[in-house]
Amino acid sequence: MKNETKxxxxxxxxxxxxxxxxxxVVVPLLSYTAWGWIELLMVKPATLP
Amino acid sequence: MSNSALPLPAAGAALTRKCDTTGLNVCLIAERxxxxxxxxxxxFLLVGGIAAILLALTRWQAVHLxxxxxxxxxxxxxxxxxxxxxxxFFEVAVLYFTCTIPLNARLFSAKVxxxxxxxxxxxxxxxxYIILNGQADVLMTSYLPLLAHPLxxxxxxxxxxxxxxxxxxxxxxxxxxxxxxxxxxxxxxVTYGATAAAIIAVVTxxxxxxxxxxxxxxxxxxxxxxxxxxxxxxWWGLGHQSQQVNVCAMVSVxxxxxxxxxxxxxxxxxxxxxxxxxxxxxxxxxSAHHLLVDPAIGATWKIWNTSYAMYLAVLxxxxxxxxxxxxxxxxxxxxxxxxxxxxxVAALPWRNPGFSGALLSLLIFGFIxxxxxxxxxxxxxxIIAHNTLRITGHFHAxxxxxxxxxxxxxxxxxxxxxxxxxxxxxxxxRLQPWLxxxxxxxxxxxxxxxxxMGVPRRIYDIDNSGAFGPAAHLMLGxxxxxxxxxxxxxxxxxxxxxxxxxxxxxxxxxxxxDWGVAQALPGSREGSLADDHWAVKGTIVLTGVFLACFxxxxxxxxxxxxxxxxxx
Numbered sequence: 001m002k003n004e005t006k007x008x009x010x011x012x013x014x015x016x017x018x019x020x021x022x023x024x025v026v027v028p029l030l031s032y033t034a035w036g037w038i039e040l041l042m043v044k045p046a047t048l049p
Numbered sequence: 050m051s052n053s054a055l056p057l058p059a060a061g062a063a064l065t066r067k068c069d070t071t072g073l074n075v076c077l078i079a080e081r082x083x084x085x086x087x088x089x090x091x092x093f094l095l096v097g098g099i100a101a102i103l104l105a106l107t108r109w110q111a112v113h114l115x116x117x118x119x120x121x122x123x124x125x126x127x128x129x130x131x132x133x134x135x136x137x138f139f140e141v142a143v144l145y146f147t148c149t150i151p152l153n154a155r156l157f158s159a160k161v162x163x164x165x166x167x168x169x170x171x172x173x174x175x176x177x178y179i180i181l182n183g184q185a186d187v188l189m190t191s192y193l194p195l196l197a198h199p200l201x202x203x204x205x206x207x208x209x210x211x212x213x214x215x216x217x218x219x220x221x222x223x224x225x226x227x228x229x230x231x232x233x234x235x236x237x238x239v240t241y242g243a244t245a246a247a248i249i250a251v252v253t254x255x256x257x258x259x260x261x262x263x264x265x266x267x268x269x270x271x272x273x274x275x276x277x278x279x280x281x282x283x284w285w286g287l288g289h290q291s292q293q294v295n296v297c298a299m300v301s302v303x304x305x306x307x308x309x310x311x312x313x314x315x316x317x318x319x320x321x322x323x324x325x326x327x328x329x330x331x332x333x334x335x336s337a338h339h340l341l342v343d344p345a346i347g348a349t350w351k352i353w354n355t356s357y358a359m360y361l362a363v364l365x366x367x368x369x370x371x372x373x374x375x376x377x378x379x380x381x382x383x384x385x386x387x388x389x390x391x392x393x394v395a396a397l398p399w400r401n402p403g404f405s406g407a408l409l410s411l412l413i414f415g416f417i418x419x420x421x422x423x424x425x426x427x428x429x430x431x432i433i434a435h436n437t438l439r440i441t442g443h444f445h446a447x448x449x450x451x452x453x454x455x456x457x458x459x460x461x462x463x464x465x466x467x468x469x470x471x472x473x474x475x476x477x478x479r480l481q482p483w484l485x486x487x488x489x490x491x492x493x494x495x496x497x498x499x500x501x502m503g504v505p506r507r508i509y510d511i512d513n514s515g516a517f518g519p520a521a522h523l524m525l526g527x528x529x530x531x532x533x534x535x536x537x538x539x540x541x542x543x544x545x546x547x548x549x550x551x552x553x554x555x556x557x558x559x560x561x562x563d564w565g566v567a568q569a570l571p572g573s574r575e576g577s578l579a580d581d582h583w584a585v586k587g588t589i590v591l592t593g594v595f596l597a598c599f600x601x602x603x604x605x606x607x608x609x610x611x612x613x614x615x616x617x
Contacts, residue, residue, distance in 0.1 A: 010319065010323065011235075011319065013326070014235075014241075014319070014322045014323065014326060015235050017220070017223060017244055020244070020245075020248055020326065020329055021220070021248050021251065023329065023330060024245075024248035024249065024251070024252060024329040024330065024333075025248070025251060025252050025255070027330045027331070027333075028252050028286075028290075028333035028334060029252065029255075031334055031353070031354060031358060032286065032333060032334050032336055032337060032354055033256070033282075033283070033286060035350055036282045036337075036340075036346055036350055037279070037282070039345065039346045039347055039350055040276070040278055040279055040282065040345055040346065043278075043345045
């Protein structure tokens with residue numbers, strides 16, 4: 001029996017609170033926080049003139 | 050996407066009441082915590098509002114009210130009370146409302162709600178006490194190596210963990226509601242928007258914990274000082290992202306009030322929900338705006354986070370900014386108000402303070418806050434605006450003209466429905482959103498124009514430099530007069546809320562007193578415009594005006610940037 005129509009992907013994504021929560025945490029943590037942190041770690045200590 | 054309320058289990062019947070206005074089941078535990086959080090929110094709004102007028106009358110150079118030490122103290126107080134405490138307490142109230150009443154659900158746990166509320170209240174009171182005691186003149190950002198009393202940081206940590214506890218209660222309620230099938234289909238759009246706000250709040254509060262805990266331990270002398278550049282980056286993951294929580298909550302309020310006052314339904318719910326998804330994924334990256342002139346982070350990170358990725362969140366705002374008025378126009382035209390492009394505008398329920406507040410919020414947020422935000426967030430343009438009053442002008446249009454006004458508008462429905470008392474002084478209430486909205490508009494414009502002339506933010510006395518002429522002082526005067534008007538509106542709001550809670554006529558057993566809704570003309574029929582693809586032509590024209598304003602402002606700023614290095 002394959003009469004049941006599967007909901008569109010976008011609707012399933014939009015209705016999946018837990019997936020949205022995971023994506024909402026991971027994307028900014030990677031794009032803003034982790035990448036920014038790495039940039040800061042790569043700054044060499046300033047030397048006195 | 051729709052939902053329909055199913056009967057609650059019999060065991061839960063004693064824990065709910067039926068709303069006499071909407072017919073929805075109201076969870077009594079949620080109702081208690083909505084009240085507690087809303088009352089605290091208004092108290093902190095009052096504290097922040099008093100601080101606001103003191104600051105405006107100090108930055109208005111002709112008045113210059115406060116002493117220098119008290120200026121920075123009150124600026125710290127204003128920032129934290131307005132941007133953190135008022136907003137977070139009200140947002141927890143909104144979260145508890147949206148996860149229970151529209152879903153016909155009960156709040157997950159009263160104990161968890163108490164735990165969150167007590168943490169937030171103790172933390173907020175602790176912070177305010179330390180500030181007023183003169184032990185935290187470090188401004189809201191508290192950039193290291195400035196150092197405040199340890200209780201200042203501990204208070205902020207408590208507010209953050211308390212809010213996180215409330216957010217946990219929200220998600221747990223959503224889970225239980227879905228498991229128990231208290232609703233069918235997707236959650237309503239207002240709950241969906243609140244869910245997006247809660248998700249953003251999780252990221253925000255995580256950053257708060259990451260940055261504040263080592264700063265607290267440093268202030269206690271237990272650990273070395275965190276790197277100031279690292280502090281700035283992580284702190285803005287708290288400071289700016291908390292304002293993105295506001296944006297989601299504000300947009301949810303726009304949709305809700307549009308529906309309550311005019312019967313508007315989103316033209317396409319999937320598009321609206323997709324716009325919220327774009328917020329969830331990308332809006333938090335806007336924190337990078339604050340680091341655009343920091344030398345330690347590269348241009349790729351800055352441009353990716355403030356431009357390419359961020360524009361997807363801007364797209365979401367433009368979708369909401371179109372959909373809300375378009376859905377209102379559609380509903381009005383279906384009610385028979387079809388004359389010309391804007392005949393429906395005259396028939397809107399302008400005397401309804403909930404509606405007028407929400408619409409003013411949308412206009413101020415979109416036309417002033419949105420346009421300035423995208424422009425100032427452009428890395429190249431930012432160099433002529435960074436740390437000037439233009440930035441302050443921008444976020445007073447978004448957070449105050451947008452979020453605060455939307456929350457005030459919502460209060461005109463929440464208080465009669467949750468406290469079950471009708472508003473006192475209804476004529477004054479109809480005036481209040483206009484007073485506050487017009488006042489904050491002038492605050493924002495005054496700040497923005499003064500900032501365009503180079504007037505810096507967070508500076509006590511600009512006359513020390515001797516660099517600013519009468520035009521800049523005139524604009525600071527516009528800001529000051531706007532602030533007086535806005536604070537009168539704010540105080541009126543507080544008096545109306547407190548007066549209503551204490552002395553308003555009880556509406557238990559009958560519907561709340563009607564603020565006024567859009568009326569249908571004889572012969573009109575719902576669904577009559579279902580196939581009319583030009584039914585929202587007035588909003589399309591308004592969108593064109595908005596985009597034209599955007600283009601003019603954006604290119605004028607590039608011209609101003611080019612003038613910094615004239616090549617002739």
